[in-house]
Amino acid sequence: MSTISRRSFLGSSSFALSMALAGVRGHGAAARPPNVVFLLGDDLRPDGLASLGNPVVHTPNIDSVVERGYCFRRAYTMGSMVGAVCLPSRTMLLTGRSLFHAQNEASGVDPASYTFPKVMKNAGYATLHAGKFGNSPKNITAEFDETVDPGQAGDVAASVTDFIVRRASQAPLFIYMAGREPHDPQYAPDSYYAQYDPAKIPLPASFAPYHPFDNGEMTVRDEMTLPFPRTPETVRAKLARYYASITYWDSEFGRVLQALRDAGQYENTIFIIAGDNGLSLGEHGLLGKQNLYEFGGMHVPLVFAGPGIPHGETNALAYLMDIFPTVCDLAGVPNPSKVEGESLAGVIHGRKRDVRDWLYTAYRDGQRAITDGRWKLIRYPLIDKTQLFDLRNDPHEAYDLASLPKHAKRVRAMMEKLGELQRQNDDPVPLNVAAPRPADWSPDLLTPEQLQYQVEETKRSGG
Ligand SMILES: [Ca+2]
Secondary structure, three states, X not given: OOHHHHHHHHHHOHHHHHHHHHHHOXXXXXXXXXXXXEEEEOOOOOOOOHHHOOOOOOOHHHHHHHOOOEEEEEEEOOEEOOOOOHHHHHHHHHHOOOHHHHHHHHOOOOOOOOXXXXXXXXOOOEEEEEEOHHHOOHHHHOOOOEEEOOOOOOOHHHHHHHHHHHHOOOOOEEEEEEOOOOOOOOOOOHHHHOOOOHHHOOOOOOEOOOOOOOOOOXXXXXXXXXXXXXXXXXXXXXHHHXXXXXHHHHHHHHHHHHHHHHOOOOOOEEEEEEEOOOOOOOEOOOOOOOOOOOOOOOEEOEEEEOOOOOOEEXXXXXXXXXXXXXXXXXXXXXXXXXXXXXOOHHHHOOOOOOOOOOEEEEEOXXXXXXXXXXXXXXXXXXXXXXXXXXXXXXXXXXXXXXXXHHHHHHHHHHHHHHHHHHHHOOOOOOOOOOOOOOOOOOXXXXXXXXXXXXXXXXXXXXX
């Protein structure tokens, strides 16, 4: 059914009303609760879909959901205290807890009795985790009824469609589809790579050959997946592979949509489309997710769609940990009290403008950032450096305003606010250190071993 005919169908029938009630309140005795299908891209950037504004990538299947959904343009994972940003991201997502608290959950200090899969299971859902095991805490992955990891180039969609065929008639479905795409090596069958000519891929707006200073992670694995300097050719080639992998992933999701239609469940499904973390692909000379730029590590796509969810978008500041309580609200499932994320349902339904005034992100002990949506401050304690960007007028963070006298007061106030949010979140990392190290960095500093490692990682990552 097309987007338009579906909308008019929902808008004009009593069936729509019962579906909306089931979706919003979950008390319809006869109505089946909505299924929840969560499609999580691995390293999917906030501009990684055609429907989110990307002029190059083809994503018709996901677009068909996004184009009728509600998009959070400013959604983030809170951060990471390790280079593998994926793991804390998914831990926050599946517990609804903030970075420093979710870390404790994952280590088993406090058994997570209220995880996303367990809460959905207790509410009567049949639950499936399909995708990459290693990216989520094992104790949480184990709480799904079924977990399948088909491996690199494995058929995640087949696991999901099989689950739909077997379980759809028995119970509402909670499907967490978290495959390997488009994480490097940006897997796709060859026919997908042929769809993207690197020569025709536009370079990022803030492309640079090098990052202008040492952000503390200049030689982390992700940054070693292309040589220095970054060149237009190498970055375009990487982007082409990235887009090919996304298009392949999109076609796999198309099989899942078809299986839901075949089971008569498509109309009664809440979809969440998101990424676990962002990714720099040549912006500021960076390649990884170990930074706090907007086109960098923490900014992710986030879209909700389904019965009762209007079409629209917002700049309200959101975290991935908000998804769990939001889905509880949308599906009529009780929201556990230990969850720290905020339900976004009020924003989606137009009852609230936002759920927080400030959003903070953290990366290891070398980077902290804070934004109110317009102004963004990034602090690098280890090199005693601060950046200030006006995201409204400079969305690609090209112009650092921190040293301008007219912004001195703003920088002080935002630094104070950042410290306040750190305390609220039990973040122990100081914003100033006794002996800051030099901020200068150059690829000339790479050792022969590091250069060799870079050659190998470039090859391994498909670069
Ligand atoms: Ca990831």
